[in-house]
Amino acid sequence: TTLAGWICAPLILVFGIYVVLHATVTPGGGFQGGAIAASGLALGFVAGGYHAWRRLARSPVLAAMEAAGALLFIGSGLAVMAVGGAFMENRLPLGKAGDILSGGIMVTENLGVGLAVCAAFLMLFLEFLEETRTRKPAEEPDPDGEGAS
DSSP, X not given: OHHHHHXXXXXXXHHHHHHHHTTTTSSOOHHHHHHXXXXXXXXXXXXXXXXXXXXXXXHHHHHHHHHHHHHHHHHHHHHHHHTTOOTTOOOSOOOSTTSTTTXXXXXXXXXXXXXXXXXXXXXXXXXXXXXXXXXXXXXXXXXXXXXXX
8 A cells, every 4th residue: 555655646746737737727726736746645655654754844944835826826816916006916028728727827826835734734634643643651751740650
């Protein structure tokens, strides 16, 4: 099952990125693509085991990823306001209908949402993993200070 996880994880991640990037021409979007990408990354981390997950997934890194996604989303709207437009008004060329870049500002908005959602789901997975992990008594001090004796 570990081999299957290592094979499927990058495929799921690429599909999540595809859903984010093609949101203006196909069903999907930043939220859906971000959730799919997070599922692919989580599958890869599960296939590698808990210790690999903890080495790679650090809360500050995931928080920075989420903040970067939110900043990209909000920055898209603020950049338009800086040039005299309304918040989130499209000022980018729409391109040819059906092309990946035909959505104007929606492309950057979807990228921001996808990044923020992916990071948020990974943080949730990290917290769930920490809460459900069985620890040996020597690994964890007793929070109450009481011994078993």
